[in-house]
Amino acid sequence: MAEKTLMKGNEALAEGAVRAGCRFFAGYPITPQNEVPEYMSWRLPQEGGFFIQAESEVAAINMIFGAASTGIRVMTSSSSPGISLKQEGISYCAGADLPIFYANVVRGGPGLGNIAPAQSDYFQSTRGGGHGDYRVFVMAPNSATEMANFPKRCYDVAFKYRVPSMILADGLLGQMMEPVEFDFEPIDPGSIPAPDWALGVATGRNKRVVKSYDLRPGRLEDWNIERQKKFEMIEAEECDWDGEGLEDCELLVSSYGSCSRISKSAVKLARDSGLAVGLLRPITLYPFPKKIFRDMARKVKNILVVEMSLGQYVEDVQLSVEGAVPIHFHGRPGGGIPTAEEIFEIVKKIMRK
């Protein structure tokens, strides 16, 4: 268990999902996530699971929709353009209250963009992404070990609340090789009883229907309000974050995912030169850990948000802090990656004022 294996982030993600009980994967090739379907294609059959290379991302998400309706743990993965194609299907999963898990290994956009790491799918991920009123449980790992361990947490939340869940990664996390340590024992999905809504052999029970439509007047409104209560519970129960130097910092730097690793190095540079700088990193992006930001806003003089996109993540920080403290912003779009030194320079400038 405590043994460490050297793995690429994408492989860690795939292995983590398999150990968390995933037994069906459908996907379509796109860089920089190809290692995920490639790994699943040989790994899932070893566990009695099923892999299928779909004809498109649209077909892949609908295969997932079908398999998920039978109550099993399913997964798909893609990168930005492919995730855009999957949004209709994800919305149907949300509308039919199906637990699914997927990963977006983000690349530079919009359009075909490039294959460099980026964080520009933040809005799409945290606001639902497809049509209709719903959210997706979103986790943002920043290491290969977290890529390996977060799928289990995604399944736990997805099945507890019957919602879609996802990992928002990027090409840096997907391609990076790191020692990986699993923090859970492999789960045998055969030992988990099928949920009471799952389709399948119906002997001795009434028929079941999985659907997202209700044309009767007022019913869809009621259904949405009912579903919203789940999201309120998720917001109350499932927030996660990590921080350092929060006790005494005057400037709070905040980033998520791979960018938080770079910000961490910048914070170390600042600390080494005697500056009171801390780091706050959300681990769940939806639900967003608003409370810790609100608490920190009362203590610090400034917040610096660094992200690999042009002002998406910063909006959640602004919404949490509600103007209580000045927020500075540094964003790099289109696959640009900030350096620790670049961030450190901005830190110095803010603190000099």
Place this chain on the structure above:
Amino acid sequence: MKKVFEKTNGLTDVPMRYCPGCGHGIAHRLVGEVIEELGVRERTIAVVPVGCSVFLDEYVNCDGIQGPHGRGPAIATGIKRTHPECIVFSYQGDGDLASIGMAETIHSAARSENITIVFINNAIYGMTGGQMAPTTLIGMRATTCPSGRSIEVNGYPIRMCELLATLPGASYLARTSVDKPANIIKTKKAIKKAFETQIQKKGFSMVEILSPCPTDWGMTPRVALKRVQNEMIPYFPLGVYRDWESRGKKEDDVKVAIEA
């Protein structure tokens, strides 16, 4: 009194809301009867389309899942791969199957997914109010080709059975019609054969059913049936286009595809 007709246990008691003379209701009944006669009702899962038959999940007496427009074969694939013990059928209209869902249709046939498709070809988009379908006949009026489908602007209607018959993965393909009792009986036989194809693990099966849509054709039910006979059948000839049983004797390409 002697009972001469009984509603199949393959359907629920929910009254169908189709227009008078619509072919969907007949097709539903035939599917329900086949499911009951084959004794597979409790392990059958219906994949329900977007289209006039979106309420199929209420009418059919088995588990069901309603999914995005055109994606039935992909949804059925996800269920069937993980639950081969279930009998999975996707019910689809022509817009659903031959337009937006064309890729899913072709690729599920190419993979010889062990699923069954019941394809209602009414040459029109019923649910959205009579727009042109990929199977709308040349010269036939629709709300998006008000002076009739023209080859110059809209090209040719797609013959799905003929198209899929080029794929070795398509194990059973038949085109039938519900225009008269004899053809309704043949339609039921074809649906049964398609389900048996799946039960015997022979791969992809599809029955294309030519079906009237009096409402969006702007016709009485009786005249609509005449159109099926006089205009649709000549362009969409009835018959069996692939049959693993007869063809399997000559070359076993489908069997190879399934076993690989």
